[in-house]
Amino acid sequence: MTAARKRDDVAAASALITLEGRLLDEKRFEAWLDLYTEDAVYWAPAAIDQPDPDNHVSLFYDDKPTMRLRVGRLRHPEIHVQTPASRTCRLISILEVGGDQGGDGYKAISNFILVEYRPGFEQRLYAGTYEHRLVRKGNDLKISWKKATLINCDAAFPAIALPF
Amino acid sequence: MAAIGTQELQSLVKPDRIHRRVFVDPAIFDLEMARIFGRMWIYVGHESQIRKPGDFLCTRIGREPVILSRHADGSVHVLHNRCAHRGSKVVTQECGNTKRFQCMYHGWTYHTDGRLAGLPMQAEEEKDGFDFSAPDFGMRPVARCQSHHGFVFANLSPSGPSLVEAMGEARHAFDEFVAAAPDGEVELAGGCHRYEYRGNWKHQLENLTDTYHTVATHASTVAPDGTQFKRRTGTKGTDVQFYDREKRPVILDVGVTVYPGGHSSTESLFPEGQSGGVWEEYRALLAARHGIERANELLTQKIHNLTLFPSFDLLVVQNAIRVILPIGVDRTEVRIYPVRLKGAPEAVFQEQVRYVNLTHSASSFVQSDDLEAFRRQQEGVESDAQEWCLATRGQKRERYDNRHVGHGDKTTEIGQRHQHQAWLDLMCAE
Numbered sequence: 001m002t003a004a005r006k007r008d009d010v011a012a013a014s015a016l017i018t019l020e021g022r023l024l025d026e027k028r029f030e031a032w033l034d035l036y037t038e039d040a041v042y043w044a045p046a047a048i049d050q051p052d053p054d055n056h057v058s059l060f061y062d063d064k065p066t067m068r069l070r071v072g073r074l075r076h077p078e079i080h081v082q083t084p085a086s087r088t089c090r091l092i093s094i095l096e097v098g099g100d101q102g103g104d105g106y107k108a109i110s111n112f113i114l115v116e117y118r119p120g121f122e123q124r125l126y127a128g129t130y131e132h133r134l135v136r137k138g139n140d141l142k143i144s145w146k147k148a149t150l151i152n153c154d155a156a157f158p159a160i161a162l163p164f
Numbered sequence: 165m166a167a168i169g170t171q172e173l174q175s176l177v178k179p180d181r182i183h184r185r186v187f188v189d190p191a192i193f194d195l196e197m198a199r200i201f202g203r204m205w206i207y208v209g210h211e212s213q214i215r216k217p218g219d220f221l222c223t224r225i226g227r228e229p230v231i232l233s234r235h236a237d238g239s240v241h242v243l244h245n246r247c248a249h250r251g252s253k254v255v256t257q258e259c260g261n262t263k264r265f266q267c268m269y270h271g272w273t274y275h276t277d278g279r280l281a282g283l284p285m286q287a288e289e290e291k292d293g294f295d296f297s298a299p300d301f302g303m304r305p306v307a308r309c310q311s312h313h314g315f316v317f318a319n320l321s322p323s324g325p326s327l328v329e330a331m332g333e334a335r336h337a338f339d340e341f342v343a344a345a346p347d348g349e350v351e352l353a354g355g356c357h358r359y360e361y362r363g364n365w366k367h368q369l370e371n372l373t374d375t376y377h378t379v380a381t382h383a384s385t386v387a388p389d390g391t392q393f394k395r396r397t398g399t400k401g402t403d404v405q406f407y408d409r410e411k412r413p414v415i416l417d418v419g420v421t422v423y424p425g426g427h428s429s430t431e432s433l434f435p436e437g438q439s440g441g442v443w444e445e446y447r448a449l450l451a452a453r454h455g456i457e458r459a460n461e462l463l464t465q466k467i468h469n470l471t472l473f474p475s476f477d478l479l480v481v482q483n484a485i486r487v488i489l490p491i492g493v494d495r496t497e498v499r500i501y502p503v504r505l506k507g508a509p510e511a512v513f514q515e516q517v518r519y520v521n522l523t524h525s526a527s528s529f530v531q532s533d534d535l536e537a538f539r540r541q542q543e544g545v546e547s548d549a550q551e552w553c554l555a556t557r558g559q560k561r562e563r564y565d566n567r568h569v570g571h572g573d574k575t576t577e578i579g580q581r582h583q584h585q586a587w588l589d590l591m592c593a594e
Contacts, residue, residue, distance in 0.1 A: 046525070047355050054514045056355045057502060059527045061518060069393050073529055076384035081536040156358035156497045157526035159535040 010097045012141050013108040013134055020143070021090045021112070024163060029071040032163075033064075037135060037144045040064050044148045044164055059153065060163065074161070081161045086118040088162060092130070105135035105144065112148075114164060126164060127151050168195055170592045177588040179581065180559055181552040184545040186587075187364040193493035200474050200590050201226025205310070205317040205327045207476040207487055208232045208242055210501075212314055212351030213259070218276055221259035224489055225318055230306055231255055231265070232316060235277040242306040242318040243278045254303065265303065278303040313342045313350060315485075317476075333569050334427035337470045341480050344462045346449040346507030352485075354502040354517050359526040361498075361535045363542035365475070365490035366583075368498055371534055372471040372486070373428040373579025375418045376557060379406065381537055385529045393529060395519050399440030404433045418468070420579045422570040426473025426586025428579040432481055437464035442511040449507060471579075473586050482523065483516045494542055500524045555580040 016035065023032040036042070043053050044060040053061040062070060073079055091113045099107040114126040133145035148164035168191060176183035186192055206225045209232040213221055220233040222245060229245040231254075247254050247267040254267045254274070264281050266273040273281040280301045283289075290296065308319040310327040312335075317327050328335060342350050361367075371377070385392050390407030406415040418431040437460065439447070450459035469486075470478040477486035483505060489497040502520055504513045523530045545553065558576030565571075572578030 044527070046357060050355075055353070055517065057357050057500075057517055057525065058521050059525050061521050066522070069529070073384045078383035079533070080381065080384070081532040083536075154355075154358070156360040156499075158360060158362075159532035160525075160527035161532055 006097070009106055010094070013097045013106070013132070014094050016134065016141050016143070017092055017094065017108060017110055017130065017132060021092050025088050025090060027074075027085070029074055033067055033071055035143050036064060036067065036146075037137070037142045038064050040067070040143060041145050042067055042148075042163065043146065044150070045153055047154050048149070050153075059150075059157075059160065060148075070163070079161070081159045082118075084119045086116050086162060088114060088116045090114040105133060108132045108134060112164070116162070121158075124158075128153070128164065130164075168192065170594075173588060173591050177584050178552075180556040181554050182580075182584050183551055184548070184553060185551075187366060187542065187545045187553075188493060190493045193364075193490070195591060196490070197226040199593060200587070201228075201320070201490070203319070203321040203324060203590065203593075204474055205319050205330050205472075206474075207472075207485075208309075208316050208318045210314050210350075210352040211240060211311060211316060212353070214240065216261060218261045218263055219259075220255065220262065220265075220276065222255055222257065225306065225320055226490065228306075228320065229253060230318065231303075232318075233276045235275065237277075239277065240309065240311065240316060241277050242309040242316065244304045244306060246303065247272055248280065248301050248303060249283070274303045278305050312338065330425055331427070331472060332424050333567055334423040334425065334429070334470060334472060337429055337467050337480070338472075338478060340462070340467075341470070341478055343454075344450070344483075344508075345505035346446070346453055347505075348453075349506045350503050351506060352501045353504040353513070356502075357500040357520065357525045359498050359531060359535060360491075361496055361538045361542075362494055363496060363538040364493060364545075365488050365496040366587075367538040367541050368488050368496060368534075369471070369474065369583060370580045371538070372469060372477050373420055373422075373430060373583065374577075375420055375430050375579075376416065376575040376577065377534075377537070378415050379413045381533050382406075382530055384533065393522065395522065396438055397441050397515055398438045398443045401434045401436040401438035417574045419571060419573045420576050422572075422578055422582035424568045426583050426590075427471060428473075428582060429470040430468045430579070432465045432468045434465065434481060439463075442509050442515075445509050446512050449509070473583060479520075479524075482520055483513075484520050484524070486524070494546075496538075555584065 020035055042060055042062045043058060046057050046059050050056050092110050094110045096109040110130045112130055116124045128148060128150040131147040132143055134141050135144045176186055208223050209221050214232060214234040217234055217236045220231050222231050231243045231245050233241050235241055245253050245255055249270055249272050252267055252269045254265050264273045272283040275281050280296050306318045307322040310317060312327055386406045392404040392406055394403055396402040408414045420428060420430050422428045447459050447463055450462055465481050467480045469480055475488040483503045485501050487499045491497055502517050522528055555577040558572045558578060562570055562572040562578045570578055
């Protein structure tokens with residue numbers, strides 16, 4: 001890979017992952033869904049070093065239809081666990097971009113800190129690592145796979161309503 | 165602890181209501197730890213989690229930290245997680261494998277059955293006449309430990325009914341659950357979901373027998389056509405119908421059965437057995453063992469969940485168990501473990517894992533709104549504006565048979581009333 005191509009990949013991944021964080025923080029969930037391919041997977045393991053999502057429970061293991069259902073529920077007027085709704089703010093720091101997948105995709109690793117405040121509740125803090133698989137679709141870059149591993153993913157959690 | 169007398173306890177439970185104090189008073193919680201969690205069979209783990217000699221896991225019985233271990237000879241032990249010497253908690257890892265447990269403070273070591281293995285500078289003390297083989301110098305075993313289909317329950321009290329006696333009539337549903345495994349055995353595999361809430365443990369317990377809340381609490385999971393999100397694969401028995409075409413909330417039709425001892429079960433939300441796809445392969449495996457009639461019977465689940473008072477729940481349609489771990493009067497942890505039916509196709513287990521992610525993880529579509537309900541309930545009962553929580557529904561329509569098994573039809577609160585009565589009986593026993 002040329003240095004220029006690598007720079008482009010880093011810039012494109014950084015822009016996309018930053019945009020994703022902003023869309024989630026701004027609750028623009030439908031636009032968030034559009035960042036994902038139709039065969040995408042969104043995974044948040046429930047154990048450190050969890051080898052796969054099929055044989056072990058996960059906090060999230062959503063295909064695109066399930067992601068849509070989740071967003072639909074977040075828009076439902078009677079989602080009690082978001083009444084009132086949370087406000088979130090996340091800081092994302094890209095660590096590494098690489099692993100060219102036959103010229104049409106690559107992987108990006110980043111760390112994140114997510115702060116959630118829901119009126120009436122104590123402010124909550126999550127931290128962990130994102131792994132994104134990104135694919136080029138024409139002029140677009142899309143997310144085909146995302147894994148969000150919290151440092152405390154195996155802890156007992158109060159209800160979690162929003163994706164990481 | 166200020167003693168709470170029998171009369172006072174009796175004044176808190178009426179046939180159709182329970183006093184808010186049982187959810188908020190720390191003295192009541194202390195008494196529950198002594199008289200309920202200190203005397204009943206409490207689930208601690210499954211033998212499949214400690215398969216090899218030296219395997220162990222740590223959990224709690226009420227507030228009591230305990231270790232479930234597999235000793236070198238294959239025997240299963242439940243030990244108080246406390247050093248005999250100066251009282252320190254010995255094991256802090258959640259699970260693992262070890263030859264011996266060693267206390268970090270002075271280095272006393274114990275065999276995995278609790279016997280003292282040795283201690284630094286032992287010889288000096290022995291010269292002074294100490295006999296370290298006395299039970300006082302070991303990690304104390306929990307008074308009783310028995311298992312049913314590999315599910316290990318322990319009891320802090322040396323006396324009282326056996327585990328099977330305590331399950332009583334509820335045992336049959338438990339056995340049916342295990343019979344659905346083509347090999348006739350189950351195991352825990354696939355880790356566990358853990359959630360917690362700021363509320364009393366009985367909010368979760370009562371919710372397990374509450375067939376009335378679904379329409380309101382889980383409104384956000386229902387599609388415009390009246391069905392809930394698709395939970396299962398196959399051609400039939402895959403969806404939960406909340407409303408029929410006439411917009412009648414058919415989900416509320418499910419009944420509740422109660423068994424002596426405070427146990428209860430709710431009817432399945434799936435009127436039809438699951439069929440199609442990998443479920444036919446599974447049916448054939450069951451039929452090969454039991455014949456097709458019995459296989460069909462096992463696949464048509466009649467029970468949604470079976471709740472063993474005070475803290476264990478079998479999620480029959482989801483092949484999972486739920487364990488309630490009270491932390492304090494207003495703090496509770498709950499764990500959900502998928503159960504693998506041995507001999508069933510891998511795809512069946514994997515489907516159950518996906519299903520339980522959607523229904524019971526802290527971030528699930530279903531449980532998250534229940535957690536919201538528990539928290540709001542706690543906030544509500546912390547106010548003394550009104551003394552009582554009502555459980556009046558279906559009182560006139562409930563009926564008991566000659567084995568003292570009771571049944572209530574749609575939206576009944578027979579389960580909660582039954583739990584309250586079991587709670588009162590246990591709390592009043594000196």
